[in-house]
Amino acid sequence: MSFTRLLIRRHRATLSAWLLVLTGLCGGTVSSYQNTYATEQQRRTAVALAQEDRVSTLLYGRLPDPGNAAQMFTWELGAILSILTAVMAVLVTVAVTRAAEDDGTIELVRGCGVAHRRPLHSALALLTGVALVLGVGCGAAVGLGGGHVEGVTWAGAIVFGATTAATFLVVSALTAVLAQVAATAGQARMLGLTAVGASFAVRAFGDAGQLDALSRLSPLGLRAAAEPFSADRWWAVGLAVLAGVALAALAQLLSDRREFGAGLVRRRDSRDSRLRLRTPVGLATRIGRSSLLAWTVAVAAVGALLSSMGAGTVRQSQTGDLGGFLGSQLGTGDPAAAYLAYCNTVVGILVCAYAVLSVLAAQHNERGGLTDLVLAVGVRRWAPLAAQTLVTAAGCAVILVVTGTLSALIAPMVIDGNQVAVRAFSYAVGQWPAAVATAGCATLLTGVSARLAGLAWVPFAASTLFALLGNLLGIPHRIQDLGFLRHVPDVAGPNPRAEALLVLVALGLVLSFLGAVATTRRDIATD
Incomplete structure (x- = not known):
């Protein structure tokens, strides 16, 4: 062969x-782009608004004239x-x-x-x-x-x-x-x-x-x-x-x-300083701190950038038919709240990706032999994976709090609406349950078998698909609700409900517990 x-x-x-x-x-x-706009006038209005919107240009580039359905497809989905x-x-x-x-x-x-x-x-x-x-x-x-x-x-x-x-x-x-x-x-x-x-x-x-x-x-x-x-x-x-x-x-x-x-580029395998750690949580934190810093800076920058460029999109949603992908995301509710919800859905996707990668670090440590070294000093079998999951959940919280705080400072300066700062912060921090549920799936699969760890991307990909393209593809809402994203309520709305977030946190905790227990019932995988 x-x-x-x-x-x-x-x-x-x-x-x-x-x-x-x-x-x-x-x-x-x-x-779906052929049926997005009921009339030719609606399409022309949407094309003109999209060509003037800074957020649309930033995300998708410039939309060429005359902006027919094929060009809209290439512009957005492309x-x-x-x-x-x-x-x-x-x-x-x-x-x-x-x-x-x-x-x-x-x-x-x-x-x-x-x-x-x-x-x-x-x-x-x-x-x-x-x-x-x-x-x-x-x-x-x-x-x-x-x-x-x-x-x-x-x-x-x-x-x-x-x-x-x-x-x-x-x-x-x-x-x-x-x-x-x-x-x-x-x-x-x-x-x-x-x-x-x-x-x-x-x-x-x-x-x-x-x-x-x-x-x-x-x-x-x-x-x-x-x-x-x-x-x-x-x-x-x-x-x-x-x-x-x-x-x-x-x-x-x-x-x-x-x-x-x-x-x-040469790899530095040793340091002169002594690494002083006493728990698996401390080891996981020490190993993952540089990655957490990089993700925090990147996600906070994305959140701040989207918040700073939302004025045009909110005005378009108020005065015209936005349509297309962005229109399907904003819906027909409060434009400011809908835009902030969309921005932080993107933030939530990034944080969920971090959660999967962070938990999968436990698999890499296991295959690389680090887990064997940790267990050799008397640590319980379930502790390394549980510690990695705990550090992941804490890291997601840090990323979201920093991103939410920065967005809450920037958004009121450019977006007109009620309680914009509160909404910007709550929509960002509200992505934490989705990240916990995603980390729970990764923990369960890693705990059952290190070879199954890669399947942790499946629920993440499905949730991303439902969140970004569910409305555009006409996926039933009961199916979309199975995804981990887009469950954050509008805290400034008339009747905010947090039941879905509690379910996601409970799901993440249960899956993480089962994954940690599963590690005690199998052999350690090594290469």
């Missing part, structure tokens, strides 16, 4: 899940798809490159006589194949699902699919380069996700400042450069592919100049 086939076999479940989700997202949403594609590219690339190296797979294969360059070549071949499948799937889904949608053509659908594939290819190649620099797979993953965040910031700054040249430097700006269903610029896709090839060549060059199992 070739190494490429081995990688496909090992990661087939993850790859299939990502491809099905992204392809289904394209095919399931394109037709932006979300680009981010998801970039995140997928980072996670998959690290999994088939540095993670395979760190867990000993590549060392075992090279011990069988495989050339030292072959593993990276096989990984790049796999990533290229995934990009092709993703591009064909998304393009076909849009073309078939948008047969009666205004502005959808097969030529535009093909460019849309090619743009998605090129975005995946560029981010994958960039991550492969970063994987050669980083000392471990975890650091490579963090660098890759940081690069995605920087790409979004560059794209957003370029679109907000009408700096097209700057926006096109970002992999997430390729969609605006190619303009599917508008200009259909193939040259933009071609340049992106060339950039991906150049980055892949650079990754190979760097790979030849580093030691196996190490990165170009």
Whole structure:
């Protein structure tokens, strides 16, 4: 069996899940844009408002004229798809490159006589194949699902699919380069996700400042450069592919100049100072404090940015038919409260992602042998995972309190409404039960089996889908309510009810307890 086939076999479940989700997202949403606006006048009003709104430009870029249904789809859902594609590219690339190296797979294969360059070549071949499948799937889904949608053509659908594939290819190649620099797979993953965040910031700054040249430097700006269903610029896709090839060549060059199992940046495995810890909670806190600081700064910045740019969206919701994705999020209630609820739903998604990653650190510690060392000093079997979950819940609270406080200071300055500061803070802090429930799911799966820990992303992905696209896709509300997000009540409303939040906290506690107990009934997993 070739190494490429081995990688496909090992990661087939993850790859299939990502491809099905992204392809289904394209095919399931394109037709809804035809029915979003009842009349042509409503569509024109919504397009004009969207083109003037700073938040919409920041999140999705600039909407081209005339703003037909196909262009609205590319503008809104295309932006979300680009981010998801970039995140997928980072996670998959690290999994088939540095993670395979760190867990000993590549060392075992090279011990069988495989050339030292072959593993990276096989990984790049796999990533290229995934990009092709993703591009064909998304393009076909849009073309078939948008047969009666205004502005959808097969030529535009093909460019849309090619743009998605090129975005995946560029981010994958960039991550492969970063994987050669980083000392471990975890650091490579963090660098890759940081690069995605920087790409979004560059794209957003370029679109907000009408700096097209700057926006096109970002992999997430390729969609605006190619303009599917508008200009259909193939040259933009071609340049992106060339950039991906150049980055892949650079990754190979760097790979030849580093030691196996190490990165170009040296790893510090020891310190002169003594680590004074007495409990598993203290150890988990010490290990995770730098990650918590980074997430706190990033999430607080996102929350503050969304709050500071909400004036135009609130006015649009008050005076016109906002429509589309953002309109489905704000609904028909108080515009200020609805906008703050939407902003903090985004914050809640980020914090839930932190919760999953933080709990999964227990799995990495177990496979890396750290848990064995902790248990060897007399710590109870359930304590390391329970400590990690407790630290995760506390970390989520810290992130949300800081974000809520900053939003409460900024939002009243730009958004007109009743008790804006109170709502901004309560909607942010109210995301904590969702984070606790998400952490509980991750704890249960990790406790039952370290191999099942990756499934913790399933409830997170489902909750995110229900929160962001539930109304747009017409998912019944009783199904949407099964998600962990969008349950925070309006504390300034006439009848705020917190029963759903209490249920989420109770669910998280029960799942965490069961997960901790499950660790006492299985062997410790090691690589």
